[in-house]
Amino acid sequence: MLDRVLALPPVATIRLFKAAIYGWLLINTLFLLPIAGDIWGPQSLIADLEVPPNFTFQFFYLLMNKAVSEWYLVFIFIQLSAIILWFSGKWQRVASVIIYLITAMLFLRAYLYVTGGHRLVLLFLFFFVFIDEKRTDEKGNALSNLFFLACKIQLLLVYLYAGLFKLHGTHWLNGEALYYVLNLREFSHPLLQGWLLEQQNLLALGTYVALAYQLLFPVLVWIKPLRWPFLMVGIAFHLMVAIALGLPDFGILMILSYTMFLDNTRAEKILRAVRFYPRIQAVSNNG
Numbered sequence: 001m002l003d004r005v006l007a008l009p010p011v012a013t014i015r016l017f018k019a020a021i022y023g024w025l026l027i028n029t030l031f032l033l034p035i036a037g038d039i040w041g042p043q044s045l046i047a048d049l050e051v052p053p054n055f056t057f058q059f060f061y062l063l064m065n066k067a068v069s070e071w072y073l074v075f076i077f078i079q080l081s082a083i084i085l086w087f088s089g090k091w092q093r094v095a096s097v098i099i100y101l102i103t104a105m106l107f108l109r110a111y112l113y114v115t116g117g118h119r120l121v122l123l124f125l126f127f128f129v130f131i132d133e134k135r136t137d138e139k140g141n142a143l144s145n146l147f148f149l150a151c152k153i154q155l156l157l158v159y160l161y162a163g164l165f166k167l168h169g170t171h172w173l174n175g176e177a178l179y180y181v182l183n184l185r186e187f188s189h190p191l192l193q194g195w196l197l198e199q200q201n202l203l204a205l206g207t208y209v210a211l212a213y214q215l216l217f218p219v220l221v222w223i224k225p226l227r228w229p230f231l232m233v234g235i236a237f238h239l240m241v242a243i244a245l246g247l248p249d250f251g252i253l254m255i256l257s258y259t260m261f262l263d264n265t266r267a268e269k270i271l272r273a274v275r276f277y278p279r280i281q282a283v284s285n286n287g
Contacts, residue, residue, distance in 0.1 A: 009144040012268035013260065015133050017151070019087070019271075020256040021124050025103065026083045028249060029076060039110045040072035046112045063109035078102050092133070100125040117250040120158060120257075127151050148260070155257055156218040163214030172211050175204030210237055221261060231258050 038045045040063055051061040063069050079102040086095035100122075107114045107122055130147040132140050166172040213233055220230045235255050242251025259267070 009132065009141060009148060010264040010267070011133050012264045012271055013262050014131055014144070014148060016262065016267040016271055017257075017260040018128055018131075018133070020259045021121060021128075021253075022083050022086055022099070024249075024253055024256055025099070025121060025125075026080065029080060029106075031249075033076070036072065036076060039113060040069060040075070040106060042066050042069045044069065044109070046110060049111070060104050060108055063105055069109070075102055075106060079106065093129070096125070096129045100129055115247075115250055116158070117253045120154065121253065123154050124151055124257075127154075151260055155260075156221070159214045159217040163211060163217075166211055166214070172207060175207045177207045177210075206237075206240070209233070213237060227261060231261065234258065 032039060037043065048064050048066075049061065051057050051064050063072060063075065079099060082095045082098040082102065086092050086099065103125055104122060107118055127147045127150050130143050131151075132144045166177070169177075171177040213230075216230075217234070220226050235258070238251040238254045240251075241254075242248040245251075262270075
């Protein structure tokens with residue numbers, strides 16, 4: 001067990017996973033730019049919170065300060081610049097710290113907008129600060145392996161608690177959950193809503209599959225022969241969430257998070273295919 005902790009981390013898998021999450025964050029912020037003032041500006045539609053006179057609270061809720069919120073575009077610029085810096089392969093540790101801190105400030109100010117997916121991203125960003133993408137000493141390898149494992153465990157907990165919470169209600173157990181969700185205009189695609197609402201047997205099956213998937217994920221994802229067929233079910237489920245239920249950011253995020261379960265060889269092939277791996281590899285060898 002100790003040998004596994006001290007072993008070289010799966011660097012290609014880690015790079016691919018980080019690139020997927022940072023890429024998602026970059027696109028998410030760019031998507032929100034047209035309404036950035038309504039979310040983070042001094043005239044934000046999201047009400048201010050009373051922040052305790054504690055340094056930590058004052059720091060992370062800095063954008064709650066009207067004088068500071070006037071500079072919200074600077075915070076966005078710093079976040080986007082740090083993400084680009086990370087992708088360039090330079091000062092990646094520094095970039096990771098900046099991305100986490102600025103993103104935490106932006107998310108906490110937009111507390112009514114952020115979802116469980118955004119909070120999951122924020123946890124990943126914190127763990128990324130401690131995960132190296134190159135060979136280090138035994139202490140560095142152990143730290144990277146442990147925090148990479150923490151990313152996996154966090155995703156497992158998301159699925160486990162989501163499944164357990166659903167067991168306390170009745171709509172998931174009697175197969176009606178998706179039917180009622182699709183009846184909400186805010187959580188359904190108008191082109192699909194009419195057809196899907198008539199397929200009650202299909203919706204019941206989808207409800208039970210979703211519930212079973214969330215409860216079984218923490219176990220089956222560790223069994224290699226079953227992992228990828230099982231994750232394919234998850235990809236199909238989250239594509240449905242993204243398209244049919246109108247939650248594209250959350251659905252895509254969950255699919256991208258599956259990259260952490262790729263083996264190192266496959267992850268390296270993907271990175272080379274998109275011409276990302278060689279550039280980062282060169283930087284790592286020099287560092």
